[in-house]
Ligand SMILES: Nc1nc2c(ncn2[C@@H]2O[C@H](COP(=O)(O)OP(=O)(O)OP(=O)(O)O)[C@@H](O)[C@H]2O)c(=O)[nH]1
């Protein structure tokens with residue numbers, strides 16, 4: 001077969017060679033064709049022979065090939081047989097491999113499962129085991145040292161973590177699990193019991209300490225409480241364990257809260273009682289009755305002059321009862337506010353964080369305790385808080401009320417100062433978390449406002465009564481005398497106050513003043529019909545004196561709401577004083593006044609030089625009038641008048657001076673007017689008054705000198 | 711669980727509110743404690759309430775533990791259950807799932823207490839929600855019958871039957887304590903009520919059942935009071 005390309009090439013080559021040689025021969029000589037032909041035949045025969053030979057040779061080769069092929073086939077057959085067996089074997093091996101593989105996979109799963117199981121068992125064991133040291137800490141660790149508390153907290157956390165585990169149903173039914181859980185619960189309960197026992201004693205001890213510290217502190221002298229700082233500091237250390245308790249045993253947590261409230265209530269009760277007793281007992285004026293008549297319209301102020309007392313208008317006592325009680329109430333309310341905040345923080349009331357988180361995040365310190373906090377939206381907490389606070393301050397409101405009543409009985413002004421304080425505190429606590437303090441204050445406010453209204457009514461009635469009972473209808477009326485003192489006391493009590501009681505007081509002033517003005521008017525009217533008042537002067541004297549006093553004293557109080565009344569009193573005073581003066585002047589030089597008043601009237605329609613032609617105002621009439629008032633007479637009248645004015649008006653408030661000054665001025669003015677008219681209308685007559693301005697002035701100064709000597 | 715504190719003289723009945731979330735356990739408790747209905751829903755963790763009450767002319771204290779309905783079960787809950795002397799098992803009449811879940815709560819309680827004589831009441835709450843009712847009276851009563859306990863429908867909103875269930879529960883607890891005490895007295899076992907509260911809970915079922923009967927009769931006369939007597 002390898003030879004085949006050669007055999008194909010060889011004829012092609014030879015043909016070419018033959019053709020070439022033909023062409024050569026053709027071109028050379030046609031005659032040689034014969035030779036060529038012969039050559040061709042030989043060549044053909046030769047190539048035929050060669051072919052035959054080649055075929056003969058090929059046959060041999062085919063046979064060889066066939067034999068070879070046959071052997072190859074045989075070999076292939078055997079190979080096939082081999083591969084069959086091989087395939088069979090491979091299949092067997094493949095199955096084995098698969099088996100092994102699946103076995104292997106199962107083994108993997110198993111190991112994984114086993115690992116998981118191990119892990120779970122580990123976890124379960126961890127969940128079910130707790131170091132014995134932890135448990136003994138819960139049993140024995142001192143709860144009074146900071147270090148002990150921290151250790152106990154850690155152990156308690158470990159225990160809680162075990163108890164917080166949630167087991168699935170299957171696990172929970174396992175005997176060992178049940179047993180362990182019960183074991184933990186036993187330890188938890190034992191520790192809870194221990195904690196309650198310990199804290200119960202702590203609460204009482206701390207509360208007792210507070211009481212004795214208060215007694216030692218002497219804070220009572222400044223109407224203050226001492227606070228519970230040492231208690232707060234000591235108990236705050238147990239906040240972690242309180243939270244643990246809240247989570248593990250809410251009933252005991254509640255019980256702790258109760259125990260705390262009971263213990264601390266004892267302290268507050270004693271402290272507030274001491275404070276209130278001190279304020280009421282030590283500061284309550286012993287001679288209240290006298291003091292009251294100075295500034296109140298009581299029925300004991302039965303008319304007539306009251307001796308001016310040294311305290312009236314003077315500075316108030318440094319610590320008057322009102323201020324003291326108000327300060328005490330303020331301090332008590334501050335304590336209530338602080339306590340509510342503290343108890344909220346100490347027992348984690350209304351919080352939602354858990355113990356584990358609390359331990360993890362480090363210990364939170366208590367919040368700010370002194371300021372009222374924002375009102376909670378938690379209805380449950382609000383309700384509960386009221387109960388807790390009531391336990392903590394049981395009896396306080398009753399004690400406060402009792403003190404208030406006691407004080408109100410002797411001094412209404414004190415209760416007004418208190419009302420102002422209470423209202424102010426209410427304003428401060430408005431919208432805060434301090435519902436209990438607000439409730440207490442609201443109760444106090446209601447009671448005090450009630451007392452206040454009653455007090456004002458009493459005062460109005462007392463004024464009314466004075467109107468009827470007043471025997472002596474001269475001088476400053478008792479209520480007018482009392483009113484400025486009353487106002488001063490009220491203003492002192494209300495200092496800086498801008499709450500409801502301020503308005504109530506302004507309203508009360510208005511009512512009282514109106515009542516007083518009415519009463520004094522009525523009394524003045526009454527005095528007109530009095531027998532010994534032939535001159536009808538009493539009404540004016542009374543009004544002048546009272547309005548003058550009112551104006552002078554009330555203006556000094558500087559109460560804006562009283563301004564209109566001050567103006568009214570001034571107008572009334574002016575009017576009645578002028579009338580009084582005029583009436584007295586008329587008595588001394590009446591005819592002359594009449595004459596010249598007539599001249600004045602005439603001058604409106606008549607020329608001055610024509611007055612003298614008038615029948616009633618001619619020279620003769622003038623001469624007659626002038627003649628009626630010789631200086632001797634006029635002087636005597638003035639001296640008598642001086643005596644009379646002295647009798648009418650007391651020197652108190654300097655009113656006598658004012659009135660006399662007015663009268664002098666009146667005389668001088670009249671004298672001036674007379675001389676002026678004489679000059680204008682009667683200059684041709686040459687007539688003059690019987691006395692000169694100097695006569696008047698001399699007499700006035702003479703009188704002044706004499707009275708000073710007296 | 712020996713009672714400590716200053717009020718040892720006063721009998722204190724420890725009740726527990728159980729049931730799924732939002733069924734009204736807290737609302738019932740607050741209605742009973744303060745006579746007010748709380749509209750807001752604020753899931754509970756665990757709260758304890760205490761109040762002095764006069765029960766049949768006798769002063770005593772009630773301590774109600776209001777538990778979380780939404781919490782996963784843990785050993786702490788076991789602890790809560792152990793402190794209970796009477797169980798108010800609540801569901802919402804407007805929530806069929808909560809009714810189904812009462813069975814789980816009952817199982818847990820029985821498992822922890824290992825005793826099925828502890829006073830137990832089935833309570834269907836929100837009876838005011840007539841339109842959205844999902845649990846029929848008959849269904850619930852059948853359940854209660856199977857459990858041999860009483861069934862009462864309440865509304866924390868209108869306060870219907872609220873005092874009734876708490877009073878009834880306290881009577882059951884009181885009765886059971888008396889029986890237990892009598893028994894101990896008979897056996898001459900003095901003192902030693904230590905350990906868990908449930909230790910004392912071995913009172914006679916008959917005695918409790920008889921009393922319940924009396925209760926039911928007098929109550930049954932009241933209009934609208936639904937109570938199964940067993
Ligand atoms: N109409 C109506 N609503 C109720 C009644 N009782 C409770 N609710 C309302 O149902 C919601 C859930 O009440 P909760 O008392 O907080 O429920 P709970 O069972 O304590 O829930 P958890 O503390 O999560 O277990 C509140 O919005 C309640 O106002 C009821 O008798 N009638």
Ligand SMILES: [Mg+2]
Pocket residue numbers: 735736737752753754776777778
């Ligand atoms: Mg709740």
